[in-house]
Amino acid sequence: MSILSLCLIQFFNLKKGESVNLLEIKGVYKCYNEKQKPKVYAVHNISLNIKKGEILGLVGESGCGKSTLGKMLLKLEQPTRGRIIFNRHDITDYSFNQMRKIRNSMQMIFQGTANAFNPYFTVKQIISEPLNNYSSESAEEKEKKIVAMLEKVGLNHTYLTRYSQEMSGGQRQRVGIARALILNPEFVVCDEAVSSIDYALKRQILTLLIDLKRQFDLTYLFISHDISAVNKICDRVVVMYLGNIMEIISGINDKVQHPYTKALLAATLVPDPKKRSKNMVLLREGEELKIPEKGCVFQNRCLYTQEVCKTKQPALVPHNDEHYIACHFCCKNRI
Numbered sequence: 001m002s003i004l005s006l007c008l009i010q011f012f013n014l015k016k017g018e019s020v021n022l023l024e025i026k027g028v029y030k031c032y033n034e035k036q037k038p039k040v041y042a043v044h045n046i047s048l049n050i051k052k053g054e055i056l057g058l059v060g061e062s063g064c065g066k067s068t069l070g071k072m073l074l075k076l077e078q079p080t081r082g083r084i085i086f087n088r089h090d091i092t093d094y095s096f097n098q099m100r101k102i103r104n105s106m107q108m109i110f111q112g113t114a115n116a117f118n119p120y121f122t123v124k125q126i127i128s129e130p131l132n133n134y135s136s137e138s139a140e141e142k143e144k145k146i147v148a149m150l151e152k153v154g155l156n157h158t159y160l161t162r163y164s165q166e167m168s169g170g171q172r173q174r175v176g177i178a179r180a181l182i183l184n185p186e187f188v189v190c191d192e193a194v195s196s197i198d199y200a201l202k203r204q205i206l207t208l209l210i211d212l213k214r215q216f217d218l219t220y221l222f223i224s225h226d227i228s229a230v231n232k233i234c235d236r237v238v239v240m241y242l243g244n245i246m247e248i249i250s251g252i253n254d255k256v257q258h259p260y261t262k263a264l265l266a267a268t269l270v271p272d273p274k275k276r277s278k279n280m281v282l283l284r285e286g287e288e289l290k291i292p293e294k295g296c297v298f299q300n301r302c303l304y305t306q307e308v309c310k311t312k313q314p315a316l317v318p319h320n321d322e323h324y325i326a327c328h329f330c331c332k333n334r335i
């Protein structure tokens, strides 16, 4: 088939409103300690597509595997099993040198970046690091680029000579964003980019991330504990529990079906006290956060566990358009 016909097919598919997948995650597992028996998976059989231009949210309790999944997509961690396809290239077995060629297209705003910068580095050195690794521009050109990026994130050239301890948490957060975007990536994993900052600043950073996404045509995986932030900026949200996907939905709202997602929603602060009474605690308390040997991973904490949940793991199946659920009882299309 000629290149022209391939382009035409792609053009007509896009015209029909079909979106292109930037990332395809196929049956991905991560086990950090392969010798342990039984094996414990930080990420367990995850299959998921991330569409070009979308903001995909990833939520779930601490330790459920969010950062591990984000790192595997950028090959900062190697999957134990499964495939990762980026821009239609299977990068699962790419070598360090092969990854170098595409590393500038995929970046991460690291969890806790704000506190993780080298204290002996100035802002200029922090943001220069990726440029020095990937760009052959002159020092002058690099500095121009850095200043332009600082301005995009609401800082300016006066910050070039500052050390991280001379900035506020919000300013450091912006430097982390500038560092991730300086190579003009296509895909960014934002790992808790707005955690532990106050409400006003959170709004500013979220607005900034949305603006930058529009300007640079970015695709984000937005990892967060913060349901309100996720609902504010994400097109779809993936809910994880102990390494498994429980639900994929357009937002953590009244439409959620999985008992775990309902519990997450119940745990968010609702300003109106009249509405709070509807959101009661929906988890079995005091149960150990341990992966059961068989059946549904959520069985120990679910209020609705039945016999089948103890023996058979529910598959993730479509409930409605773009809404997927892994539960034996709350998905209308369950067979």
Ligand SMILES: Nc1ncnc2c1ncn2[C@@H]1O[C@H](COP(=O)(O)OP(=O)(O)OP(=O)(O)O)[C@@H](O)[C@H]1O
Binding pocket: 032, 042, 060, 061, 062, 063, 064, 065, 066, 067, 068, 069, 111
């Ligand atoms: N390098 C590592 N070696 C061994 N175990 C690890 C490693 N990194 C993560 N883990 C384990 O994998 C599991 C998932 O960790 P991960 O950091 O992905 O969780 P998370 O969902 O990002 O949590 P949080 O919300 O606290 O950031 C945890 O049990 C963690 O202890």
Ligand SMILES: [Mg+2]
Binding pocket: 066, 067, 068, 111, 191
């Ligand atoms: Mg994490």
